[in-house]
Amino acid sequence: MSSTMYVRGSALLLALTISSCSGEIAEPTGSVPDVPEGHTPGEGEGRVPEEEEPSFIPQASDDRYSPLARVTNTEFRTAVEQVLALTEEEAAALSGITLAPEQESQGLFNAANQQSVSQLSLTTFAQLASTAADALTAGELEDARTRLECGDQTEAECARLFGERLMRSAYRETFDASDQERLTELLTETETLIGGEIESAALDPELDATKLFFLRMRIRSVAQLATLAPKFLLLVERGEVGEVADGEEEQERPLLPHEIANRLSFFLVGSPPDASLRAAEAELTSSTARLEYANAHLTNDASVNGIVNTLIGWLDIREDVDAAALRKLRAYLATWVRDARPFGDLYEGQVEVEHADETTSMEPFGVLGLRAVIASHTSSPTPSFINRGEFIVEKLLCGELPEDLPDAALPEDAVDPVDVFEVHATSPCATCHHVFDNYGAALQRFDVDSNLYDPSNDWLGSEFDLYPVGDVEGVVRDPATLGARMAASQQARRCMTELWYRNAVRRDLLPGAVDEEAIDELFEAWMASGDDSLVSLIRQIVVAEDFVTLRL
Amino acid sequence: MASAGVASAWSFNPLGAQDPSRKPLRLITFVDHYGLSPHGGDRTGQWMTSESGDFALSEEHFEWVLAPMARHQAHMAVITGVWQRSRAVLGGSAAHFAVNAQALTGSRGRGGRSSGIRHDHPSIDVHIGEFLSGDYGLRDRVYPHVRIGGSFSYGTDGAKLGGLGSPRAVYSSLFGATSLVDLQTQALVMEQVQRQLQTIRPQLVNANAATMLDGYASSVDAVARELELRADLVCEQPDSSSNNGATEAGVRQMFTAIYNMIGCDLTSSIAYAFSGSQRHQFLFAESPDRSGAVRTALGRSYHNPSHNNGTVGAMVQSLVYRWRLELLADLIDRLAETPDVGGDTLLDNTVILFTSAMSNNTHGTRQGYPQFIVAGRNANLNTGMHFDCTGHSNNELFVTLAQGLFAPTARFGGYNGSGVYRGAALNNGPIEKLLKEVVS
Structure with a gap:
């Protein structure tokens, strides 16, 4: 095995590290008074003790509070590409960098209450940011200087100005004196390191190669600072402080304009607001302005792509699914979204279905007939109706399954689908299996390789009486009859409403009725609109007051 | 097998020996999700010739699947009979996600199904x-602990810890720095990030x-x-991924990567969960059964036979x-050939747990795990033995493992599922016969 020595031993490092930080992280303090509207911190106020710092969010002692959200991995990638203005080719090159796994919550990865900034996520974010930044300094020194708009500036000055531009773009909020201080300190100390390295390695500072090497280092470090900082990683929502009567608990706040811009942009295009949206953010408290923005973006590639990404996550598509099958699914979903097709087409649109003899046929199965979906919910050479049924009931219909499965094993001789299916119908297995088996069984015409069986070769040759989940019930025989029930279902539409509501507010539903009521209102408005396409639902969400409200 | 010459290029971080009374021990945990299926209802011909009583291991006890490990019998404690009783005592589903959640925690998860299971306490690899x-x-x-796979x-x-799912992710995340100057500037960045925080x-x-x-x-x-x-580390970086x-x-x-992580002193505990989506066509040449059905099944994801x-x-x-155990046996060879601090080898200071989330493919069976x-x-562990641990719980095995690395763990x-301790019946202290001494 050949090897690469990749780090030199040195005693040089890190008097500068975290020992110079301000010390232990303090626990949250007690009640902190709100700051009156219009308050501007005066000189020196940034140094006051923590208990005297202004709080823009009241204390909350339980988890009934809209939590602090973090950008998802996908959003991080997109945002880095955006703020560094990478080309498509450069962005594609970043796909080889694996980010830390994320916690899924019912098909979404942006539920703030499930997110964290772990050591691993920071490490992998840093790696991606660094690699992305290297794209800006690829080639010769002059190429890099041109790309970074250095003009006549020195490399050090160029890096500082680039860093300032980058942070203004990355932080979405005002780039303040504190951020300027962070950048200046970073670059000052970086210059010290560079000076030391040039001296110890006896480098010629005037050589282009030397200049390029250290310019690259500076750009990497400012890119890392800009993208690892909380102002980039966290989507802070404080809301506008209102008046609360004595003895009453504040329940909600209107979002601030820049917070609405954040929500809108991440919701619709999966990335931070661009310059035009930031410029127009003052108008976003108006539902008309938000609708205009949505209408202008909902069918563009970035938006459709973002929506499809969300649907792919919701459909729980496995990472190792065949690439061609995934492309086919993406194309189907993109058309369904972009063309504002009726909701029902999701489950009964015509799709090309593959057969074991490598022929194909057009069938009205919607996504339930696409290989990427079937393969992602196929778990064995014997029945997959357990997985498939659970998926349909829980994910697609938002149905509830019993919390506990009985503590019993399959009999050892239950090896083929018919045996297993029949065993499941007996006690105690039936406690749960009667809920989801028939949903999955309707898809049993797809074999383990996701091919459609010859229709004459009916698996079980039976009809399956669905356990009622909302308005989905009755007898089905195959993917077409199951798809037709799903397509007609209000339960399925209400479930879709819940998905996109959670996606918009970036958290799991709060205890109590407040979120359920909001979802019901959205669902009713969507149905009343006469257009049950997904983009219509998204428009309803964007114009709703809940979209611009912070729940406390 | 690794050549001993590779090791000579290494210089191990001696900081692990800062406590002169204790060796720089490590734990490697291998977990399979699916158990080892019985032929005709038992594992005759696969694991051990006998699983009854305690006895000193010899080569004749190793059946076909376990045979690659026979050359390491002096370092092995083969454990049979242990019950994963936590599910019986604490309840919960027999589905993969629930079983997996209990496998290393000895507790029932809470908060939902496959995607959202949490615990109130760490799994054993993290605890140790x-x-x-x-x-x-x-x-x-x-790193205190690393998860791969x-x-x-x-x-x-x-909270469930994400595993690094590919060698490239492992290598780039754990070994990825390119120069000292890079490390220095990254450290400066972290300082400024902390200040912005x-x-x-x-x-x-607010609480959240x-x-x-x-x-x-x-x-x-x-x-x-x-x-x-890492700035003080001199270490070999794997060269491809x-x-x-x-x-x-x-x-x-x-x-x-595991070998390099141990050799580079990157971590004290590595847990590797084998993938359920892997296909193993390449093993057909090794199969005693050359039927088309076996060829086909090897070409499907490994999860499939867990239901067959x-x-x-x-x-x-x-x-x-058997293939995995061949790889493990080779890894142990490399650890045994590589010097550690104080004249020891890496193997002298390493404990490996090889276990499964279930005993076999009938998801409800919770006894007779393939583990050692x-x-x-x-x-602090006795080896060279088969231990019949009938009557002991997996929780007790984990206590034993912890004490085997000198962690003062009593239960x-x-x-x-509500985070309430209900495990008195599961926790009766360590399985003492496995330990050189009980750690108080």
Whole structure:
């Protein structure tokens, strides 16, 4: 095995590290008074003790509070590409960098209450940011200087100005004196390191190669600072402080304009607001302005792509699914979204279905007939109706399954689908299996390789009486009859409403009725609109007051 | 097999020996999700010739699947009869996700199904890793614990820890720095990130924000400390990497990564969960059964035979287990050939737990796991033995494992889905016969 020595031993490092930080992280303090509207911190106020710092969010002692959200991995990638203005080719090159796994919550990865900034996520974010930044300094020194708009500036000055531009773009909020201080300190100390390295390695500072090497280092470090900082990683929502009567608990706040811009942009295009949206953010408290923005973006590639990404996550598509099958699914979903097709087409649109003899046929199965979906919910050479049924009931219909499965094993001789299916119908297995088996069984015409069986070769040759989940019930025989029930279902539409509501507010539903009521209102408005396409639902969400409200 | 010459190029971080009374012990945990299928209802011909009573191991006891490990019998404690009783006592589903969640925690998860299971306490690999790198142990590992492959380890707060799923992710995340100057500038960045966190923190005072910010700040500190340690590290970087951990090459590279992580002193505890989506066509040449059905089954994802308890499923699992044990045996060879501090070898200071989330493909069976421990001479574990542990719980085995690495652990797991301790019946202390001495 050949090897690469990749780090030199040195005693040089890190008097500068975290020992110079301000010390232990303090626990949250007690009640902190709100700051009156219009308050501007005066000189020196940034140094006051923590208990005297202004709080823009009241204390909350339980988890009934809209939590602090973090950008998802996908959003991080997109945002880095955006703020560094990478080309498509450069962005594609970043796909080889694996980010830390994320916690899924019912098909979404942006539920703030499930997110964290772990050591691993920071490490992998840093790696991606660094690699992305290297794209800006690829080639010769002059190429890099041109790309970074250095003009006549020195490399050090160029890096500082680039860093300032980058942070203004990355932080979405005002780039303040504190951020300027962070950048200046970073670059000052970086210059010290560079000076030391040039001296110890006896480098010629005037050589282009030397200049390029250290310019690259500076750009990497400012890119890392800009993208690892909380102002980039966290989507802070404080809301506008209102008046609360004595003895009453504040329940909600209107979002601030820049917070609405954040929500809108991440919701619709999966990335931070661009310059035009930031410029127009003052108008976003108006539902008309938000609708205009949505209408202008909902069918563009970035938006459709973002929506499809969300649907792919919701459909729980496995990472190792065949690439061609995934492309086919993406194309189907993109058309369904972009063309504002009726909701029902999701489950009964015509799709090309593959057969074991490598022929194909057009069938009205919607996504339930696409290989990427079937393969992602196929778990064995014997029945997959357990997985498939659970998926349909829980994910697609938002149905509830019993919390506990009985503590019993399959009999050892239950090896083929018919045996297993029949065993499941007996006690105690039936406690749960009667809920989801028939949903999955309707898809049993797809074999383990996701091919459609010859229709004459009916698996079980039976009809399956669905356990009622909302308005989905009755007898089905195959993917077409199951798809037709799903397509007609209000339960399925209400479930879709819940998905996109959670996606918009970036958290799991709060205890109590407040979120359920909001979802019901959205669902009713969507149905009343006469257009049950997904983009219509998204428009309803964007114009709703809940979209611009912070729940406390 | 590794050449001993590779090791001579290494210089190991001696900080692990800062406590002269204790050796720099490590734990490697291998977990399979699916168990080992019985042929015709038992494992005759697969695992051990006898699973009854305690006895000294000899080569004749190793059946076909376990045979690659026979050359390491002196370091092995083969454990049979242990019950994964936590599910029986604490309740819960027999589905993969629920079984996996209990496998290393000895507790029932809470908060939902496949995607959202949490615990209130860590899994055993994390518990021991924190001990080995914490206040009572050896502080100077870059990572207290590392997960590769699948994700079913749980952190100190009970949250599921993501595993690094491919060798490329492992290599780039754990070995990825390119120069000292890079490390230095990254450390500067972390300092400034920490300061920005402190600046915005007072503006975000509330319970949920505090949780997020605490974790964020701790992670920044951890990354900074990692950078500091790596700057002092001289270590061999693996030279190639696959982007898919579910291939033959990917699995081999994961084993290489484990060796390098141990050799580089990056961590005290590594947990590797084998992929359920891997296909094993390449093993057909090794199959005693050359039927088309076996060929087909090997070409499907490994999860499939876990639901097929006929002879085909059993053959596939046997082949896969044997192959993995061949890789493990080679890894142990390399550890045995590589010097560690104080004249010891890496193997002298290493404990390996090889276990499964279920005993076989009938998801409800919770006894007779295919599991064993490999322990170096500086661990507190008796080896060279088969131990019949009938009547003992998996929780007790974990207590034993912890004490085998000198962690003063009296009980482990036993929490129900609400986080309430219900595990008195599961926790009766360590299985003393496995230990050289009971740790108080």
